[in-house]
Amino acid sequence: xxxxxxxxxxxxxxxxxxxxxxxxxxxxxxxxxxxxxxxxxxxxxxxxxxxxxxxxxxxxxxxxxxxxxxxxxxxxxxxxxxxxxxxxxxxxxxxxxxxxxxxxxxxxxxxxxxxxxxxxxxxxxxxxxxxxxxxxxxxxxxxxxxxxxxxxxxxxxxxxxxxxxxxxxxxxxxxxxxxxxxxxxxxxxxxxxxxxxxxxxxxxxxxxxxxxxxxxxxxxxxxxxxxxxxxxxxxxxxxxxxxxxxxxxxxxxxxxxxxxxxxxxxxxxxxxxxxxxxxxxxxxxxxxxxxxxxxxxxxxxxxxxxxxxxxxxxxxxxxxxxxxxxxx
Amino acid sequence: xxxxxxxxxxxxxxxxxxxxxxxxxxxxxxxxxxxxxxxxxxxxxxxxxxxxxxxxxxxxxxxxxxxxxxxxxxxxxxxxxxxxxxxxxxxxxxxxxxxxxxxxxxxxxxxxxxxxxxxxxxxxxxxxxxxxxxxxxxxxxxxxxxxxxxxxxxxxxxxxxxxxxxxxxxxxxxxxxxxxxxxxxxxxxxxxxxxxxxxxxxxxxxxxxxxxxxxxxxxxxxxxxxxxxxxxxxxxxxxxxxxxxxxxxxxxxxxxxxxxxxxxxxxxxxxxxxxxxxxxxxxxxxxxxxxxxxxxxxxxxxxxxxxxxxxxxxxxxxxxxxxxxxxxxxxxxxxxxxxxxxxxxxxxxxxxxxxxxxxxxxxxxxxxxxxxxxxxxxxxxxxxxxxxxxxxxxxxxxxxxxxxxxxxxxxxxxxxxxxxxxxxxxxxxxxxxxxxxxxxxxxxxxxxxxxxxxxxxxxxxxxxxxxxxxxxxxxxxxxxxxxxxxxxxxxxxxxxxxxxxxxxxxxxxxxxxxxxxxxxxxxxxxxxxxxxxx
Numbered sequence: 001x002x003x004x005x006x007x008x009x010x011x012x013x014x015x016x017x018x019x020x021x022x023x024x025x026x027x028x029x030x031x032x033x034x035x036x037x038x039x040x041x042x043x044x045x046x047x048x049x050x051x052x053x054x055x056x057x058x059x060x061x062x063x064x065x066x067x068x069x070x071x072x073x074x075x076x077x078x079x080x081x082x083x084x085x086x087x088x089x090x091x092x093x094x095x096x097x098x099x100x101x102x103x104x105x106x107x108x109x110x111x112x113x114x115x116x117x118x119x120x121x122x123x124x125x126x127x128x129x130x131x132x133x134x135x136x137x138x139x140x141x142x143x144x145x146x147x148x149x150x151x152x153x154x155x156x157x158x159x160x161x162x163x164x165x166x167x168x169x170x171x172x173x174x175x176x177x178x179x180x181x182x183x184x185x186x187x188x189x190x191x192x193x194x195x196x197x198x199x200x201x202x203x204x205x206x207x208x209x210x211x212x213x214x215x216x217x218x219x220x221x222x223x224x225x226x227x228x229x230x231x232x233x234x235x236x237x238x239x240x241x242x243x244x245x246x247x248x249x250x251x252x253x254x255x256x257x258x259x260x261x262x263x264x265x266x267x268x269x270x271x272x273x274x275x276x277x278x279x280x281x282x283x284x285x286x287x288x289x290x291x292x293x294x295x296x297x298x299x300x301x302x303x304x305x306x307x308x309x310x311x312x313x314x315x316x317x318x319x320x321x322x323x324x325x326x327x328x
Numbered sequence: 329x330x331x332x333x334x335x336x337x338x339x340x341x342x343x344x345x346x347x348x349x350x351x352x353x354x355x356x357x358x359x360x361x362x363x364x365x366x367x368x369x370x371x372x373x374x375x376x377x378x379x380x381x382x383x384x385x386x387x388x389x390x391x392x393x394x395x396x397x398x399x400x401x402x403x404x405x406x407x408x409x410x411x412x413x414x415x416x417x418x419x420x421x422x423x424x425x426x427x428x429x430x431x432x433x434x435x436x437x438x439x440x441x442x443x444x445x446x447x448x449x450x451x452x453x454x455x456x457x458x459x460x461x462x463x464x465x466x467x468x469x470x471x472x473x474x475x476x477x478x479x480x481x482x483x484x485x486x487x488x489x490x491x492x493x494x495x496x497x498x499x500x501x502x503x504x505x506x507x508x509x510x511x512x513x514x515x516x517x518x519x520x521x522x523x524x525x526x527x528x529x530x531x532x533x534x535x536x537x538x539x540x541x542x543x544x545x546x547x548x549x550x551x552x553x554x555x556x557x558x559x560x561x562x563x564x565x566x567x568x569x570x571x572x573x574x575x576x577x578x579x580x581x582x583x584x585x586x587x588x589x590x591x592x593x594x595x596x597x598x599x600x601x602x603x604x605x606x607x608x609x610x611x612x613x614x615x616x617x618x619x620x621x622x623x624x625x626x627x628x629x630x631x632x633x634x635x636x637x638x639x640x641x642x643x644x645x646x647x648x649x650x651x652x653x654x655x656x657x658x659x660x661x662x663x664x665x666x667x668x669x670x671x672x673x674x675x676x677x678x679x680x681x682x683x684x685x686x687x688x689x690x691x692x693x694x695x696x697x698x699x700x701x702x703x704x705x706x707x708x709x710x711x712x713x714x715x716x717x718x719x720x721x722x723x724x725x726x727x728x729x730x731x732x733x734x735x736x737x738x739x740x741x742x743x744x745x746x747x748x749x750x751x752x753x754x755x756x757x758x759x760x761x762x763x764x765x766x767x768x769x770x771x772x773x774x775x776x777x778x779x780x781x782x783x784x785x786x787x788x789x790x791x792x793x794x795x796x797x798x799x800x801x802x803x804x805x806x807x808x809x810x811x812x813x814x815x816x817x818x819x820x821x822x823x824x825x826x827x828x829x830x831x832x833x834x835x836x837x838x839x840x841x842x843x844x845x846x847x848x849x850x851x852x853x854x855x856x857x858x859x860x861x862x
Contacts, residue, residue: 008480012439187454191442198435205397205433206498207418207447267437321612321650322643323667324688 015261015269018312019276022259026283033290040161046286047167048159048235054173054278055228056249057256058181058271059110062217062224064257067197067266068117068124070218072132073225074250076109078241079139080229085148085239088230095151099230106226107219109135114218118211124218132246139241146240148233155234169231173275176227181271184220193217197266256281259309280309346409348373348537349394349425349506354403356389363389364400365561371506376528376538378548378569381558381581382750382778387541390558391508394539395427396420421447424505428512432495436484441465443483444498468497473523489517489634496524506537511776513547517634518842525551545574559583582780589783590811591790600624602660603798604678604767606645609654614640616822618654622767622798627789629813629833630802632842637822638802639683642769645800646680647671658767672703672763679703679765681756681773685749689756692745696737699744699755700726704762729758733788750781757785761792768792770801774808786812806838820844 010017030046031038056077063070080102087098109131116127158168184190192213195203204210233239253274260277262269284305288298320326347370356364364386371377381387392398393405396414405412407423414420420427434443441462450460465479474493483491492512499507509528513521528538528551542548548555549569556566557580564580572580600623609618615637622628630638644652647665656663658676665671671678682688690699701708701722708722709715730740733754737747744755753773760768770789774782789812793799803809809816816828818841826841 004478005480008478012480012482183455186456186458188449188451188456189454191438191446191449191456194438194442195435195446198437202433202435203446205417205427205429206435207416207421209418263437267435322640323648323650324643 013261016273016276019260019273019280022309022312023276023279023283026280026287030283030286030290033287040164040167044159044161044167044169046282047170049285050279050282051167051169051173052228052232052235053249053252053256053282054275055176055224055231057253057260057274057278058176059221059224059228060250060253060257061260061262061269061271061274062193062221063113063124063128064254064262064264065197065266065269066124066193066214066217067200069254069264070113070128070221071125071250072109072113072128072135073221073253074246074248075132075135075139076106076222076225077229077232077249078243078246079109079135079142080106080226081232081236082139082143082148082239082241084230084233085150086142088154088233089149089151095154102230103223103226106229107223110222110225111215111219113222114215117218118214132250136241136243136246139246143239143241146238146242148239150233150237152237155237158231158234172227172231176224177272177275180220180224185270189213189216194267197263198268252281253278255306255310259306281306346406347371348408350406351390351393352404352406354390354393354400354405356393356398357401362561364393367403367558367561367563369556369563369566371537371539372554373505373535373537374532375553376532376540376551378552378555379539379541379558380548380555380577382780385558385581385778386561387558388510389561391427391510391539391541394420394425394506394508395429396425397427418447421502424503425508426499426502426504426506427508427510428495428499429510432491434483434491434495434498437482439480439482440469440477440486440494441479443494444468444479444501446498447502464501465497468501469494471500472497472527473520487635489520492516493520493523496527500527504536506539507531508539508541510541513542519633521547545577549574557581578779581778589779589786589807591787593790593814594625594794600626603658604645604800605655605657605660607655607657609641609644609652609656611640611644611649611652614822615644615652618819618822618824620817620824620827622800624798625793625796626815627793627799627801627813629809629816630800630819631806631809631816631838632819632825634804636819636842638819639771640822641819642680642771642800642802645671645769646678672765677763677766678769679760679763679767680769681760681771683771683775685752685756689759690744690752693743695741696730696735696744696747696755697723697726697740700729700740700758700762703759707763725762726758729761733758733761734784750777753777753785754781757788765797767798767800770799770803772803773801774803774805806835809838810834818842 031042034042036042056073059073060070083105084098084102087101088095089098113128113131116122116131117124120127158172161167162171189212192203192208192210193216195206195208196210196213200210256277257269257274258264258277259280260269260273260275262273284302288301293301349371351367351369354364354367354369355362367386367390369390379387379390389398393400396417396419399413399415412423414423435446444465445461449456450464451457462479469475469477469479472493474490474497477486477490477494483494486494493516496512513524516524532538540551552569554566554568555577557564557577559581602621603624604622606621607619609615618637618641620628630641632638640649643649645656645665647667647670656665658678661675663676668680670676686692691702705717708718708725710718726740735754735758736751744752747755757773774785789799789801801813810833813833816833816838817824818826818828818838820842825844828837828841
């Protein structure tokens with residue numbers, strides 16, 4: 001790759017690079033001020049919390065890339081959590097079958113979103129607001145009160161480490177990136193999603209299957225939210241139909257997507273940026289913890305840091321000398 | 329329908345009993361509107377077939393049907409004598425019909441290579457082979473003479489003229505048997521237009537059928553083998569190039585006698601008092617010490633190759649650019665222009681008719697009425713502190729404008745997006761006439777507009793000038809510089825290299841100054857500083 005190519009690549013992944021740098025700085029600050037320092041338990045605890053939001057943020061990234069927000073990812077997350085807390089237990093065969101059903105349920109929820117958006121020609125934001133309520137309703141029916149169980153050995157393994165060094169949850173995230181995200185990004189359908197988000201009319205005129213691309217994006221989004229729901233079950237050992245959890249994860253996933261450099265207009269960005277966006281959001285909480293801020297100050301501080309992080313990505317505005325470009 | 333084609337450049341093809349592409353009795357209705365009315369049309373391989381007609385003549389509908397974007401209400405399509413039907417652009421592509429549309433079909437956030445290989449990327453099992461894709465993009469870019477474009481660059485970072493070349497490369501990558509170009513050269517630089525001509529001639533020799541839609545008569549003269557004229561959704565006539573004179577063709581297109589394109593220029597006179605004076609205007613590396621003046625009642629043309637700073641000059645004057653140095657005076661008063669709002673204020677009263685009417689000129693979903701009043705709402709207020717809009721007074725002025733510009737719209741309350749291109753552009757002009765501007769800046773206002781509307785716009789500009797308005801008119805069409813302008817300033821590399829007046833405004837002078845060469849010292853000698861300016 002020539003120098004000019006490298007420059008272009010760097011310029012095009014500016015959002016991702018900023019997110020990685022900001023995360024590394026924040027996490028270093030966190031570890032430096034943590035009483036225990038860089039130890040396996042500290043990292044594993046941080047990873048387990050961060051991976052949940054990272055997976056939900058990856059799920060959010062796909063609809064955003066096609067140019068629409070998905071307000072139901074948090075609810076699919078909660079619904080699959082409740083489903084997993086009833087299915088993923090018993091014999092190894094039952095556990096395996098349960099996992100498959102949970103993931104299929106997530107994908108099905110995403111497929112329904114996509115089908116309504118594509119064939120019903122409705123706005124994603126309002127469609128998923130409605131279907132999100134439906135998925136929450138299903139979660140409530142599955143688990144009216146918190147509880148349930150999950151295969152404990154598996155849960156322990158998933159929330160602990162491999163060879164006592166690397167958190168299993170991080171490996172799961174890596175596997176999702178390598179086996180789901182990267183193949184998707186390099187596939188014809190995946191590029192179709194970028195094309196649809198960038199200019200839907202042009203994508204159609206280029207002979208792309210516009211509807212199928214969008215449907216794939218939503219379905220994969222549901223699957224990723226389902227993986228996150230499964231992971232939540234391993235972390236909490238139970239299921240809970242919690243509207244606050246669903247809502248918080250949905251909104252934080254949007255923030256993570258933006259911090260990670262994906263354009264809310266669609267067409268540019270990617271899920272890896274969103275992972276680091278999620279890590280940044282999580283590290284804010286951890287920083288507040290190690291610096292021992294009074295709890296009353298936390299939401300305010302969180303908001304300020306979030307604004308700062310988003311502003312970094314918008315700094316290009318100061319370099320614009322043709323005011324018309326502000327609107328593009 | 330067969331016709332003899334008289335072009336010596338054309339390779340002899342075996343005579344076919346059935347034409348390559350035929351459309352029989354095609355009718356297309358949109359609601360109550362008849363876009364195409366029982367049209368028969370045929371196109372052969374190895375010919376460049378020009379489709380002519382005003383905006384709204386049915387050309388767009390015709391090619392949209394061929395490209396699978398629109399399905400006809402009646403009639404049948406025949407490819408090599410077999411009946412075909414396309415439900416989507418993909419199906420038309422699969423049959424070898426590829427269209428380059430006027431609205432670019434590129435995805436701005438994706439790379440050039442992604443865009444070029446969008447429809448059929450190299451690779452296996454649904455995964456894209458990026459290396460192969462890049463090689464293919466490089467080969468196609470080289471084919472259209474754009475080796476300077478990096479395939480990794482995002483399309484949105486390319487200038488419009490490069491994007492159009494990428495669009496052509498993309499179309500060639502689909503291995504068309506019939507290529508349709510809809511105003512494909514409207515945004516190209518003169519050098520690129522030449523390249524495109526060369527490519528099209530090569531493709532013709534390779535036996536492609538080429539449908540070519542353009543509003544530029546000289547392009548048709550240069551390229552076409554056969555011409556078909558459309559008017560009001562009907563196919564009027566098909567003839568071999570040269571069989572009809574320009575005037576006859578234009579008469580067929582507009583259905584009436586074509587008298588004179590440009591209104592007469594006023595006789596030579598004393599230089600008028602300056603209305604707009606620009607001194608040493610600079611902006612980064614794009615504008616270099618530009619000085620010019622436009623007198624009251626004068627039309628001054630801005631010429632030169634595309635992208636020499638003409639657009640930036642107009643945007644700088646209108647307060648869109650940041651960090652501009654130099655002095656601007658309007659009617660002798662110093663004007664500090666830091667926003668379009670200020671430029672149009674009562675003190676200055678400047679107007680800019682922008683280049684892209686769809687994104688910078690119009691609010692497409694809003695009504696014709698709202699669009700026309702958009703820039704002048706402040707002039708029609710009443711009540712305490714001018715809080716309310718005086719609808720009656722405003723509507724009377726709007727109706728006056730619609731009548732004056734003969735804007736054809738069913739109802740001034742219908743969305744402006746439903747109007748034809750020419751009428752949309754008239755709405756943009758009406759919007760700025762409402763502000764009673766003293767200085768009007770025009771940025772290539774006739775691009776993609778039909779002959780009839782163009783003529784009306786020329787007439788209007790002259791009327792405005794006669795009423796004392798100062799007009800600075802940038803156009804990529806040399807004919808307009810010659811026909812419309814009292815003086816012409818040619819820009820090159822961000823500066824004005826030459827000013828032409830009176831008889832000196834001719835194609836030879838414009839072209840040589842645009843290329844910054846002095847014809848007297850030889851074609852390849854770049855002039856040191858152009859001729860001294862008046």
